[in-house]
Every structure is written in C-alpha cells, then in structure tokens.
Amino acid sequence: MSIALFLLTFLFPPRVVMQPAALPSTVAQLSPRPVALLLPRPEPLTYHAPRRIASYRVTATVYSARKSQTDNHPFITADNSRISRHHTSKRRWMALSRDMLKQWGGKFEYGDSVQVKGISPKLDGVYVIHDTMNRRLHRTIDLLVGRHEKIYGKWDDVTIKKVDDTPPPLPEWQAS
Structure with a gap:
C-alpha cells in the first residue's frame, strides 16, 4: 500500500452504512390508484413562407x-473606398442613385x-455598393469599369435585388 493511500x-476512515429497515406492513399493503395525467397540447405547426427579397427595375450605365x-477625386468613392488605378470590371463595384x-429613404x-x-x-x-450618383438621377445604377476597357452603354429594364447575406439554416439530422 502506498503512503498516500495509507x-x-x-485521515478519512471508511463509514459503516446501515441497512434500511423494512417497510411497515400497512404501507406494503396499499394498492395503487389511477392518476389523471394532464399533458400540454402541442401547438399546431405554422407555415412560414420564405422571406421574399424585393427586386427593382432600374436603368444601368x-x-x-x-x-x-x-x-x-475620381479614385475615392462615396464610402471612402479607394479605387485602384488598374481597376477592371472583374472587381464588381457600383454606384447607386441617391x-x-x-440615407435618402431607400433600401x-x-x-x-x-x-x-x-x-x-x-x-x-453580384456587385458591391461603394458610390453614389448625381442627385439628378433616379432609379439608376452605374457599374465601375476600368479606364482601359472599351465598355460603353445604357441599359433599361435591368433588375437588381439585394443578396441575402445570412447563411441558410443547417439541416437537423436525426439518427435512424
């Protein structure tokens, strides 16, 4: 036996446990009686339609x-982001009408x-909003392209909608 165990x-000698006494005969002869068990009713499942993200028809340039x-200051956007001198249309920045x-009542x-x-x-x-357009323009977007790219034009009836950044909920797995 080791010294620590000794x-x-x-210091802490083992205790003697007494055996429980037998129940009196009056308690042993009781018969069970029925008991009403009240469980809460489960609420009915309600259907929640997925949230629709609004889309807008705009003019694009x-x-x-x-x-x-x-x-x-052409290389500083309205949100103080810096545009690289070698910016290309692959970077996907845009300006939006006020x-x-x-800040001006939009979404x-x-x-x-x-x-x-x-x-x-x-x-x-998918583009990221970094800039604001002139106040005379309404329902218009402006896509930032590189100076060296030869992309010009104006497009009507363009659809934009906000990308939902929240990740989808994880599925609940159950063991079978």
Missing part, C-alpha cells in the same frame, strides 16, 4: 474613374451586395 485511509465622369440609398446601404441581371453575360453578377 494517509487517506487514516457604366463609368470609369475619371474626373470627367466623377468629381474632383433615391435608392438608405440599400454602402457595402451591400446586389445581384444585377439584364445587361450582358459579361456584366451581370
């Missing part, structure tokens, strides 16, 4: 970071991801 046994197409931005904010459809396969896709 000391533990010496393209712009590049030049003083003639922007303000005196009437659609939350979008700087940094929101927006799905754009209806321009061309090359320009359709």
